[in-house]
Amino acid sequence: xxxxxxxxxxxxxxxxxxxxxxxxxxxxxxxxxxxxxxxxxxxxxxxxxxxxxxxxxxxxxxxxxxxxxxxxxxxxxxxxxxxxxxxxxxxxxxxxxxxxxxxxxxxxxxxxxxxxxxxxxxxxxxxxxxxxxxxxxxxxxxxxxxxxxxxxxxxxxxxxxxxxxxxxxxxxx
Numbered sequence: 001x002x003x004x005x006x007x008x009x010x011x012x013x014x015x016x017x018x019x020x021x022x023x024x025x026x027x028x029x030x031x032x033x034x035x036x037x038x039x040x041x042x043x044x045x046x047x048x049x050x051x052x053x054x055x056x057x058x059x060x061x062x063x064x065x066x067x068x069x070x071x072x073x074x075x076x077x078x079x080x081x082x083x084x085x086x087x088x089x090x091x092x093x094x095x096x097x098x099x100x101x102x103x104x105x106x107x108x109x110x111x112x113x114x115x116x117x118x119x120x121x122x123x124x125x126x127x128x129x130x131x132x133x134x135x136x137x138x139x140x141x142x143x144x145x146x147x148x149x150x151x152x153x154x155x156x157x158x159x160x161x162x163x164x165x166x167x168x169x170x171x172x173x
Contacts, residue, residue: 001031001032001033002030002031002032002033003032003033003034003035003050003073003126003146003148004023004027004032004033004034004035005035005036005037005052005148006019006020006023006034006035006036006037006048007037007052008037009037009038013039013042016036016039016042017042017045017046020034020036020042020043020045020046020048021046021047023046023048024046024047024048033049033050033071034046034048034049034050035048035049035050035051035052035071035073036048036050036051036052037051037052037054038051038052038053038054038057038058039051040058040063040066040067040070040072041067043067043070044067044069044070048070049070049071050070050071050072050073050091051063051067051070051071051072051073052073052074052075052094053072053073053074053075053090054074054075055074055075055076055077055081055085057074059088060072060074060085060088060089060090061088061089064089071091071092072089072090072091073090073091073092073093073094073126074090074093074094075093075094075095075128076093076094076095076117077095077096077097077107077109078109078113079113079116079117079120082095082117082120082121082125083120083121086121086122086123090123091123091124092123092124092125092126092145093117093121093123093124093125093126094126094127094128094148095109095113095114095117095125095126095127095128095144096108096109096114096127096128096129096130096148097109097128097129097130098110098111098114098127098128098129098130098131098139099129099130099131099132099135100130101129101130101151104129108129108130109129111138111139111141111142114127114139114142114144115141115142115143118142118143118144118145119143124145124146125144125145126144126145126146126147126148127139127142127144127146127147127148128147128148128149131147131148131149131152131165132149132151132152133152133155133160133161133164133165136164136165136168137168140168147165147166149165152165
């Protein structure tokens with residue numbers, strides 16, 4: 001399953017709902033699931049599949065209780081935060097930033113911390129932060145369930161970037 005997170009913090013609620021609805025419609029019939037960042041209300045109204053919560057955001061257990069049909073992910077930056085989110089009922093986690101990324105270079109946790117979180121938890125852990133096609137093999141070696149990227153999708157050719165991120169540098173169909 002592929003996940004597409006809509007993360008637009010500066011839009012009004014109405015504009016975010018409209019954009020989320022367009023995204024859900026555009027991806028209907030694919031295996032891609034749409035997540036809305038931090039707004040379970042908008043996710044539900046727009047017909048999205050879930051919500052991605054910030055580490056210090058709404059408690060995942062409360063969101064699951066109020067919005068039982070939504071998939072709930074939580075962004076985490078430490079093992080303690082990841083354990084807390086998993087205990088509170090998160091369906092999956094985003095952990096990172098794994099590598100330095102603009103604005104978060106000093107917060108990079110590295111692949112060892114990622115591997116520790118993957119080993120410690122039963123929920124799927126997806127890596128995020130500074131992941132590029134040339135570093136993705138290191139990330140996949142941690143046993144993580146998936147990778148998240150932004151800048152890598154801005155590079156050409158896009159199809160080759162997606163293939164390398166999904167299956168590693170030398171692999172893939």
